[in-house]
Amino acid sequence: MKNPKQRILIVDDDLVVLKLLLRALSPHYELVVAPTAYDMEVMVTHFEPDLIILDLRLGDEDGADVSFKLRTREEYDRTGILILSGLDEPRVAAAAIRGGADSYMTKPFDVRTLQSTIHHIIETKQSKKESIFSY
Numbered sequence: 001m002k003n004p005k006q007r008i009l010i011v012d013d014d015l016v017v018l019k020l021l022l023r024a025l026s027p028h029y030e031l032v033v034a035p036t037a038y039d040m041e042v043m044v045t046h047f048e049p050d051l052i053i054l055d056l057r058l059g060d061e062d063g064a065d066v067s068f069k070l071r072t073r074e075e076y077d078r079t080g081i082l083i084l085s086g087l088d089e090p091r092v093a094a095a096a097i098r099g100g101a102d103s104y105m106t107k108p109f110d111v112r113t114l115q116s117t118i119h120h121i122i123e124t125k126q127s128k129k130e131s132i133f134s135y
Contacts, residue, residue, distance in 0.1 A: 005030040006122050009049040011040045011066070012084065013059050017107065021053065024111045025118070037061035044070075049079060050122050056085035056096065064096045071100030080121035084109065 006029050010021050013035045025031055032047050034040040037058050044052070052070070054063035063083050070076040083101045085092065093104040102121045105114060 006050040007032070007047060008051045008053060008118070009034060009040065009044060009047055010053045011035075011037065011058065011063070012053070012055040014055065017055070017084070020111070021114075024114065028115070029118075035059075037063075037066045040066065044076075050125065051080035051082060051118060053082045053084060053118075054101075056083050056087060056092070064092075064099045064101070067096065067101045068099040078125050080118075080125045082117065082121060 008025060008029045009032050010018065010025075011034045012018055012021070018033060022031060022033070032043055032049070034043050037060050040052070040054075054066055056063040058066070063085070067081050067083060070079065070081060081101045081103075083096045083104045084107055085096075085104065086107045088106045093106075096104045102124070103117050105117060
């Protein structure tokens with residue numbers, strides 16, 4: 001039996017970035033897009049993503065705040081979170097990581113680096129899931 005594709009929920013309202021992400025990731029992952037944090041909240045429970053890619057500056061909420069809220073909910077403890085941002089400021093990246101994101105990347109980004117980062121986050125979270133169930 002073939003393994004199902006891992007799932008990524010992309011939360012971004014920039015059509016150019018969305019098109020790039022969809023083109024780069026759709027051959028390898030099952031993708032769903034949410035343009036706002038509100039839409040993400042509606043979709044996240046039903047889609048059960050392995051990874052959430054969050055834009056830092058969403059129209060309705062800050063991506064770092066969304067990340068922090070997700071981390072306070074036990075059911076998303078093992079869901080990877082990658083924040084994308086146009087801000088290339090170390091203090092912003094550090095705050096996002098402290099708030100619960102697994103990684104932070106600036107736009108524009110290199111597609112191969114993005115793919116490697118996603119793969120690493122998902123593999124790390126997956127190994128944590130498996131170690132919990134091995135007891």
